[in-house]
Amino acid sequence: MSDMVWGSKCRSKAIMLLFSMLIIGLLNVSAVEARIRRYKWEVNTEYKAPDCFRKLVITINGQTPGPTIRAQQHDTIIVEVTNNLFTENLAIHWHGIRQIGTPWFDGTEGVTQCPVLPGTTFTYQFVVDRPGTYLYHAHYGMQRENGLYGSIIVGLPEGESEPFTYDYDRNIILNDWYHNTTTDQAVGLASVPFRWIGEPQSLLIHGRGRFNCSSLAVPSSDSGLCNTSYSDCSPYRMIVVPGKTYRLRISSMTSLSALSFQIEGHNLTVVEADGHFVEPFVVQNLFIYSGETYSVLVTADQDPTRNYWMTSNIVSRLAPNTPPGQGVFVYYPNHVRRSPPTIPPAAPVWNDTRPRMQQSQAIKARQGYIITPPAVSDRVIVLLNTQNEINGRRRWSVNNVSFTHPKTPYLIALKENLTDAFDQTPPPNGYDDANYDIFVVQPNKNATSSNGIYRLDFNTTVDVILQNANTMNPNNSETHPWHLHGHDFWVLGYGEGKFDKFRDAGKYNLVNPIMKNTVPVHPYGWTALRFRADNPGAWAFHCHIESHFFMGMGVVFAEGIEKVGKLPSSIMGCGQSQGLYRP
Amino acid sequence: MSDMVWGSKCRSKAIMLLFSMLIIGLLNVSAVEARIRRYKWEVNTEYKAPDCFRKLVITINGQTPGPTIRAQQHDTIIVEVTNNLFTENLAIHWHGIRQIGTPWFDGTEGVTQCPVLPGTTFTYQFVVDRPGTYLYHAHYGMQRENGLYGSIIVGLPEGESEPFTYDYDRNIILNDWYHNTTTDQAVGLASVPFRWIGEPQSLLIHGRGRFNCSSLAVPSSDSGLCNTSYSDCSPYRMIVVPGKTYRLRISSMTSLSALSFQIEGHNLTVVEADGHFVEPFVVQNLFIYSGETYSVLVTADQDPTRNYWMTSNIVSRLAPNTPPGQGVFVYYPNHVRRSPPTIPPAAPVWNDTRPRMQQSQAIKARQGYIITPPAVSDRVIVLLNTQNEINGRRRWSVNNVSFTHPKTPYLIALKENLTDAFDQTPPPNGYDDANYDIFVVQPNKNATSSNGIYRLDFNTTVDVILQNANTMNPNNSETHPWHLHGHDFWVLGYGEGKFDKFRDAGKYNLVNPIMKNTVPVHPYGWTALRFRADNPGAWAFHCHIESHFFMGMGVVFAEGIEKVGKLPSSIMGCGQSQGLYRP
Structure with missing residues (x-):
C-alpha cells in the first residue's frame, strides 16, 4: 500500500522533472540569440562523492562535471575563471576549439600560457566557429582527473539544421575515477622505482558512479567516507519518451581507460565525431577514447514497460576490479528508480582489438559534408x-x-x-x-x-x-x-x-x-x-x-x-x- | 649473552658516531671561513613517516626538517630553490633574518614576492648580519606544516665568543604534526559551516614523533600506513657526555600548538632568544611558541648510569589525545636505545597561564648586550x-x-x-x-x-x-x-x-x-x-x-x-x- 503511494508520488515528480526539462530547453533556445556568452567560474577544492566515496575534487561553481557551455556557431565565449585553490595553479583547455586568431587562449600550460595563480582571475575569450560537441578541461599537471572538466555544445546558426532528425538532445560525459589523490599518483609515477597507480576504482556516467562501499578492504571508521545513499552518486538516469529519438552526445574524459558504452537492447547510430558529421552507422557498443566526442541517435523503440541499463566498460586494459559504469535508460512513465529486470549487458572482450579497429575504420565523413583533404602532403x-x-x-x-x-x-x-x-x-x-x-x-x-x-x-x-x-x-x-x-x-x-x-x-x-x-x-x-x-x-x-x-x-x-x-x-x-x- | 654482544657492538657504534660528529664539527669550523655559502635545494613531495604514520610531505633535498644552514655573521647566503612540486607554488621565508637591503628576498608570498612556480628555480640571496638561532619555512598557504622548514644557525665571527661557555652546540626544532593533508585542513577552515581540524596527532622533536599506530580507530588494511619500526620515527636521541655543558638551540615550528619543553631532571638556563642574549635564568619547563627560538645551557650533571626523557607537551589548548613528544637524553656510554627507567615527567597544567606569563616577563636583555630602546615612540x-x-x-x-x-x-x-x-x-x-x-x-x-x-x-x-x-x-x-x-x-x-x-x-x-x-x-x-x-x-x-x-x-x-x-x-x-x- 505505502509502496503504491510512494510510486504515485514519484510519478508526479517525474512529470514535474520532464516539465522542468522542457522549460530549461526553451530557455536555452531563447538564449541562443545572444552572440557573446559570458561565464564566471569559481574553481574550488571541495568534498564530493561522485561514486559514493568522499574525496576532495576540483569543482567549477560547485559542480563536477562543470557547467555546460551552450552556444551557437560564431558566438564569442568569455569565461572568467577565478582560481580559488589554495596553493595550486590551473589552466583550462577548450578541447576541440581551434582558437583561430586566439592561440593564446588555448589554455595549455607551458605551451600557450603561464599557469593561473591562486587568488587570481584569468579571462579566456574565443569564438566557437563550428557546431558540434566539444569539451573543456584542466591542462595542468594531472588536474583534469580531479574533476575539472565539462562540455561545450555548439549549435547550428538559426535556420540551419543537422542532416539528421531527433526529438531531444542529451549530453553525457564518461569518465574513470580514482580514490587516491592526484598528488599520490604523481609521486608514484615520478618515483624510482616506478609505482603504478593501478586501474580506476570506478567508472562515472556524467559524473556519477557507484563504488561498492562494502568492498573497502577494511570498513572505515569514518562513516561519511563511503555511503551509497549520497545523492552525489545516485546513478545517471536518462528519461526517454517511448517512440522518440534522442541525439545523445557522448564524450570521454577518462584519465586512463578506453571505454565501451552501450544502452542495453538499443542500437546507437553514430552521426557525429569531434564536431564532424559521420556517415551514419549502427553499433551496439560504442568504443570511445579519452578526448573523443560522439553523437549517436537512439530511439526509444523497445518494450516501454521496463527500464534499460546504460553501461560503460573498460576495454584495452585488464581491469577486473573496476566495476562497470551504470546508468539507467528510463522509459517514461516508468519509475525512475526502477532497476532494469535484467543483468547489465556483458562487456566486449577487453583485449579483442578487432571490433575497436573496425569501428575506427567505419567512421567516415558524411556525404554532402565531406571536406576533401589535399591529395599530397608536404x-x-x-x-x-x-x-x-x-x-x-x-x-x-x-x-x-x-x-x-x-x-x-x-x-x-x-x-x-x-x-x-x-x-x-x-x-x-x-x-x-x-x-x-x-x-x-x-x-x-x-x-x-x-x-x-x-x-x-x-x-x-x-x-x-x-x-x-x-x-x-x-x-x-x-x-x-x-x-x-x-x-x-x-x-x-x-x-x-x-x-x-x-x-x-x-x-x-x-x-x-x-x-x-x-x-x-x-x-x-x-x-x-x-x-x-x-x-x-x-x-x-x-x-x-x-x-x-x-x-x-x-x-x-x-x-x-x-x-x-x-x-x-x-x-x-x-x-x-x-x-x-x-x- | 647475545644481549651483551649486541650491547658491546652498539657501544662501538656509539663511539664511532661521536667520532663522526667531532669530524663534522671540525669540518664546519673550517668551512666557516668562506663568506658566501651557496645551497642548492630541490623541493619535492614524497612519503615520509615522521611519527610512524606515512603521509605525503614536502621535503628539501629529501629531508624534513630541511638542511640546516650554518653560517657566520656577515656571510652571504645564496639558496637556489627548485620547485619540483607538481602543481603547487612555494615561497620560503628566512625567519629572523631582517633582509636589510634585500627586502625582496624575505620570501613572503603576496607581500614581498610572487610565488615560485613548479618547475622553476628561485634564488634567494641575503646577508646574515647577526649571530643567533633562526629558522626558515614555507610562507605560502599552509605549506609550512607539510614539512617545509629548517634551521639557520649563525655563529659569531672568528675570534669572538658568546658571553657564556659550553662544550657542545646542538639544535632541535619542535613541531606538531597532522595526519590529514593541508588541503583537507584548508577546505575545512574555509568552509561554511567551519570545520575545525582538531588538535595535532603528534608532537615532533626534530622531525621525529611516535604515533601509537594501534590507536588508529580501525587497523589499516595498508600495512605500510603506520609502522612504529620505521626509521623515520625512531625517537630523537641527544647523546651527552657526563659533566659536559651543551648549548641546546630549541625552536618551535608548530602549526598550532604552544609547547612546554623539558629534559627530565635537568635545569635549562636560558641564554638566547630569537638571536639576542638573555640575562640567564633557569627553568625546568621552557615554554616556547611557534616561531620562537631559544638557546638553553644544559649540563649533563645527573646520575650518568641512566638516560632521561626529553619531552614536549601542548599548553594553552586542551589536547588530551595528542601524545607528548618524546626524545631521549642519552648519557654516554649508555645504550642509545635504553629507555629511561622513569615515566616521562608530567606536563604543566595546560590552562595555567601564570607560569607562561612569568617566563615571558623573565626574559630580559643580557647585561653588557642591552640595546636601549628609544625613550618615546612616534x-x-x-x-x-x-x-x-x-x-x-x-x-x-x-x-x-x-x-x-x-x-x-x-x-x-x-x-x-x-x-x-x-x-x-x-x-x-x-x-x-x-x-x-x-x-x-x-x-x-x-x-x-x-x-x-x-x-x-x-x-x-x-x-x-x-x-x-x-x-x-x-x-x-x-x-x-x-x-x-x-x-x-x-x-x-x-x-x-x-x-x-x-x-x-x-x-x-x-x-x-x-x-x-x-x-x-x-x-x-x-x-x-x-x-x-x-x-x-x-x-x-x-x-x-x-x-x-x-x-x-x-x-x-x-x-x-x-x-x-x-x-x-x-x-x-x-x-x-x-x-x-x-x-
Whole structure:
C-alpha cells in the first residue's frame, strides 16, 4: 500500500522533472540569440562523492562535471575563471576549439600560457566557429582527473539544421575515477622505482558512479567516507519518451581507460565525431577514447514497460576490479528508480582489438559534408610511441624522446624570439623503422628527454603517422588516444603492425576521411593523419591519457608565428615572461 | 649473552658516531671561513613517516626538517630553490633574518614576492648580519606544516665568543604534526559551516614523533600506513657526555600548538632568544611558541648510569589525545636505545597561564648586550585580536579587519606605485577600547576584510600593543605568537586584561628589554612592543599559527619604500607584475 503511494508520488515528480526539462530547453533556445556568452567560474577544492566515496575534487561553481557551455556557431565565449585553490595553479583547455586568431587562449600550460595563480582571475575569450560537441578541461599537471572538466555544445546558426532528425538532445560525459589523490599518483609515477597507480576504482556516467562501499578492504571508521545513499552518486538516469529519438552526445574524459558504452537492447547510430558529421552507422557498443566526442541517435523503440541499463566498460586494459559504469535508460512513465529486470549487458572482450579497429575504420565523413583533404602532403612525420626509462625513471616517449615542459610557454618564447627558452633542435622526424621491431620489448630501454618542437612551414600539409609498439612488458601494447590542439586532422587510415610507407600510404582514404581532433592508435597498430598547418600558434599534440602526457608522451607543433597577434599579458608571468615589456 | 654482544657492538657504534660528529664539527669550523655559502635545494613531495604514520610531505633535498644552514655573521647566503612540486607554488621565508637591503628576498608570498612556480628555480640571496638561532619555512598557504622548514644557525665571527661557555652546540626544532593533508585542513577552515581540524596527532622533536599506530580507530588494511619500526620515527636521541655543558638551540615550528619543553631532571638556563642574549635564568619547563627560538645551557650533571626523557607537551589548548613528544637524553656510554627507567615527567597544567606569563616577563636583555630602546615612540598602534565571522565564514581579525592577500605583492605595488593593487585605506590604528569588553563573546561576530596596510614614516619609532580578547566561545582566549618580518622589536611589557595606556605604558621596561622577532600575547592579556621603522620594505606582522594567518590574522607594515633598490624581476610574474618593464 505505502509502496503504491510512494510510486504515485514519484510519478508526479517525474512529470514535474520532464516539465522542468522542457522549460530549461526553451530557455536555452531563447538564449541562443545572444552572440557573446559570458561565464564566471569559481574553481574550488571541495568534498564530493561522485561514486559514493568522499574525496576532495576540483569543482567549477560547485559542480563536477562543470557547467555546460551552450552556444551557437560564431558566438564569442568569455569565461572568467577565478582560481580559488589554495596553493595550486590551473589552466583550462577548450578541447576541440581551434582558437583561430586566439592561440593564446588555448589554455595549455607551458605551451600557450603561464599557469593561473591562486587568488587570481584569468579571462579566456574565443569564438566557437563550428557546431558540434566539444569539451573543456584542466591542462595542468594531472588536474583534469580531479574533476575539472565539462562540455561545450555548439549549435547550428538559426535556420540551419543537422542532416539528421531527433526529438531531444542529451549530453553525457564518461569518465574513470580514482580514490587516491592526484598528488599520490604523481609521486608514484615520478618515483624510482616506478609505482603504478593501478586501474580506476570506478567508472562515472556524467559524473556519477557507484563504488561498492562494502568492498573497502577494511570498513572505515569514518562513516561519511563511503555511503551509497549520497545523492552525489545516485546513478545517471536518462528519461526517454517511448517512440522518440534522442541525439545523445557522448564524450570521454577518462584519465586512463578506453571505454565501451552501450544502452542495453538499443542500437546507437553514430552521426557525429569531434564536431564532424559521420556517415551514419549502427553499433551496439560504442568504443570511445579519452578526448573523443560522439553523437549517436537512439530511439526509444523497445518494450516501454521496463527500464534499460546504460553501461560503460573498460576495454584495452585488464581491469577486473573496476566495476562497470551504470546508468539507467528510463522509459517514461516508468519509475525512475526502477532497476532494469535484467543483468547489465556483458562487456566486449577487453583485449579483442578487432571490433575497436573496425569501428575506427567505419567512421567516415558524411556525404554532402565531406571536406576533401589535399591529395599530397608536404611533410611526413612518423611518431613512434614507446615506453622507456630515463635514469631509471619510467617515461613515455615519441621517437625515443620524452617531452618535458619548458619554463617559458612556447607561444611566448616563439613570438618574443626567446631562443634560449627551449631546445632549438627539433625532435626526430621519425625513427629507425627498418631496424625496429615493434612487437618486442626493446633491449635498450633508455630514452632522452627534450623540450624541442616541430616547426611546420605555414600553410603546408603535414602527415603524421602514429606508430604503436610493444611496451616494456612482453606481449603488451596499449591504446593511445592522440589529441591535436588548434586543428582538426583528416584520418587517412588505420592499420595493424608496422606502417609501410609504400604499401599503406597508397591505401589512404582521400575520398571521405572523417576529420577529428582525437584519434586512437590501436595496440601494435598505426594511425595516419593529415592536417593543414594553417593556424598560427604553438599547439600541443599528445596522448590524452593523463599519466602518459605527464610522463612525456607528447610533442608540440609551431606554425605561422609571425602571423600571431600581440600576446595578452595575462598569459605571462612565468619563465622569461616575468617582466617582459608590455606597453 | 647475545644481549651483551649486541650491547658491546652498539657501544662501538656509539663511539664511532661521536667520532663522526667531532669530524663534522671540525669540518664546519673550517668551512666557516668562506663568506658566501651557496645551497642548492630541490623541493619535492614524497612519503615520509615522521611519527610512524606515512603521509605525503614536502621535503628539501629529501629531508624534513630541511638542511640546516650554518653560517657566520656577515656571510652571504645564496639558496637556489627548485620547485619540483607538481602543481603547487612555494615561497620560503628566512625567519629572523631582517633582509636589510634585500627586502625582496624575505620570501613572503603576496607581500614581498610572487610565488615560485613548479618547475622553476628561485634564488634567494641575503646577508646574515647577526649571530643567533633562526629558522626558515614555507610562507605560502599552509605549506609550512607539510614539512617545509629548517634551521639557520649563525655563529659569531672568528675570534669572538658568546658571553657564556659550553662544550657542545646542538639544535632541535619542535613541531606538531597532522595526519590529514593541508588541503583537507584548508577546505575545512574555509568552509561554511567551519570545520575545525582538531588538535595535532603528534608532537615532533626534530622531525621525529611516535604515533601509537594501534590507536588508529580501525587497523589499516595498508600495512605500510603506520609502522612504529620505521626509521623515520625512531625517537630523537641527544647523546651527552657526563659533566659536559651543551648549548641546546630549541625552536618551535608548530602549526598550532604552544609547547612546554623539558629534559627530565635537568635545569635549562636560558641564554638566547630569537638571536639576542638573555640575562640567564633557569627553568625546568621552557615554554616556547611557534616561531620562537631559544638557546638553553644544559649540563649533563645527573646520575650518568641512566638516560632521561626529553619531552614536549601542548599548553594553552586542551589536547588530551595528542601524545607528548618524546626524545631521549642519552648519557654516554649508555645504550642509545635504553629507555629511561622513569615515566616521562608530567606536563604543566595546560590552562595555567601564570607560569607562561612569568617566563615571558623573565626574559630580559643580557647585561653588557642591552640595546636601549628609544625613550618615546612616534606612533602607537593597538591591535585587538579577535575571532569573527564574515558572511558566515570563520575568520581571525585585527581591530575587526581580517587580512586578505592582494594579487600583486605589496613590495612591488608600493615600489612601482600601483595604487590600485590594494586598498589604499589603512586599517584602523586601534579599536574602541573604552566600550569593548575583552572578557566576553561579542554580540556582533561580524568583521570586515581588507588588504590595506599600515604605512610607517621612515626611521620613526612605533609601538604596537597586541590586545587579546575572548574568542567566539565563552571563557576562551587563545595564545597568539606574533612574528614581525624585517625587524626585531623591544618587548616592553606583558600584562593581563585590557591594556591601559596610562597605567601600563608607564611601567614599560625601557632599561633592559629583550629584542625578539616573535612574541606571545597571552590569553586575555596584552603585549607591548617597540621597533624602529628603519628597514625599507614591506613587512608582514602576523600570528605564527598557520591556520590563524590563513584566516586573516595579520597586518603589513611598509616604510622607506623610496629607499628600496631596484626590484629583481624574479620576484614578479603575478597580479600587475605580469609584464612589468624590467630593462
